[in-house]
Amino acid sequence: MENKKGFADRFDWTLAFIILLFLIISLFAISSAQTTGQYGPTNFVFKQLFWYGVGVIIISMTMFFEPEQYKKLSWVIYGIGVFLLFMLFILPGSLDIVAERNNAKSWFHLPFGIGSIQPAEFMKTFYILGLARLITKHNENHLMKTVKTDFILLGKIALVLIVPLAFILKQPDLGTALVFLAITIALIIVAGITWKIILPIFMGSIVTGGTLLYFALYQQDFLTNTFGFKGYQFARIYSWLDPYSYASDEGMHLITSLNAIGSGEIFGKGYGERIVYVPENHTDFIFAVIGEEYGFVGASIVVSLYFLLIFHLTKITLQLKDAYSTYVCAGIIAMITFHVFENIGMTIQLLPITGIPLPFISYGGSSLMGNMLAIGLVFSMKFHHRTYMFAKNEDD
Structure with a gap:
């Protein structure tokens, strides 16, 4: 016997309200950011509102399909995405x-x-x-997990990852590539792969990363001659660690961002009262606008709203019964969390600048529509989630 619920009971009003709050914050922040004069007559507020409208349509269309349908179409959808990346690769820029x-x-x-x-x-x-x-199909076929089956799963994951990752690195877009890695790591953990495999891989990754950082700081010629690293790639690391030595070039963005956020102090300067000029402050550096105008209090409210979003998404994930929906929601949580952590981190010198936008707040049609698509999937998983009081009879 299935517990029937109406639309109002099944729709996630809390998640919708959180997205509405992000819309309001985004419009206020972009409205102030575009007054600096660097963008000419373009009104990004109206454009952002338009993309939010498109995002609402995307969510509505996404909710129409059930999780089982997404499960069946997963590889088709994945293939369409790879095809688009491939077309970018082969089509001439002219x-x-x-x-x-x-x-x-x-x-x-x-x-x-x-x-x-x-x-x-x-x-x-x-x-x-x-x-x-x-991951769902693999775990269904290997109910008795062993180290061997976990290694097989890791190999499959690597094959699925390497294709889009290669095209994205070719563009090049390191920031987006890091998002893919964050999603992969999260789903590897959620998939239940033994720590006998995960721990050595993670430790090896940390050692590799530390070694690369050491060579980037002290052995640049080796990386250039051996792996073909470029000078601007080293400059991003140097400008992150010591931005004031690169104030006229790579370090300018970080310095202006730090000055803007720091000058906001506790309560900020107020809407439209910014003094510090920050390039691209309506997109990747929108958090600098919030920090300067609304200070520590305003920035903390925005960060708290992201915590609320991630907490609510986690709560939804834990309520879901089927493995596929759980993995999808876990991947979306990892994607949004990494975006938030990286974007805010790069504006306060906690992390290197990678050009990752702040979800639901930064201006950008593709970024906003992509995030709304992901949120639409969560809406769908929650909306079509069924609770059975008794085992369902297939003959009924």
Whole structure:
């Protein structure tokens, strides 16, 4: 016997309210950011509101399908994402259909002057769907787990990861590549792979990362000659550790961000009362605007709202009964968490600058639509989640 519920009972009003709060914060922050004069007559508030409207449509369409349907279509959706990344790779940048920014070929031009779209933002969610399907199927086929079966699963995950990761690194887009790695690590842990395998891999990754950082700081010629690293890649590390020595170049963004957030002090300067000029403050550095205008209190409220979002998503995940939906929601939580941690971290010198936007607040059509697609999946998992009072009879 199935416990029937109406739309109002099944719809997640709390999650919808949280997204509404992010919309309000985003519009206020972008409205102030665009007054610096660096963007000309473009009104990003209206454009952001338009993309939010598109995002609501995406959520509505996503909720229409049940988790089981997404499970069946996972590889098709994953394949579509890979195909789009492949087209970016093979199409010449001289074509009008391909947009190139900051030496990265990552966007398609949309018709009718709407703007551009970044396939990698959607590929994150497509990848989560494919990876969740892979882990679910593997665990169903290997109910008795062993070290061997866990190694096989890791091999499968690596194959699914390497394809989109290679195209994204080729663009190049290191920030998005790190998001894929964060999603992968989270789902490896949730998948139940033994720590006998995970711990040595993680320790090896830490040692490798530390070794690369050492060579980047003290043995640059070795990395350049052996692995083909470029000078600007080293500059990003140096400007992160010592931005004031690179104030005229790579360190400028970080210095202005630190000055803006620091000058906000406890309560901020108030809406539109900014003094510090921060480039790209409506996109990747929107948190600097919030920190300067609303101070520590305003910034803390924004961070707390993200904690509330992640807590609520985690609560939903723990309520779900089927493994596939659980893995999908876990991947989405990892994606959003990494975005928030990296974006805020890079504005306060906690992490290197990678160009990752702040979810639901930074201006950007592709980023916002990609995140709304992910949230739409959570809405779908929650909306179509069923509770059975008794075992369901297939003959009924």
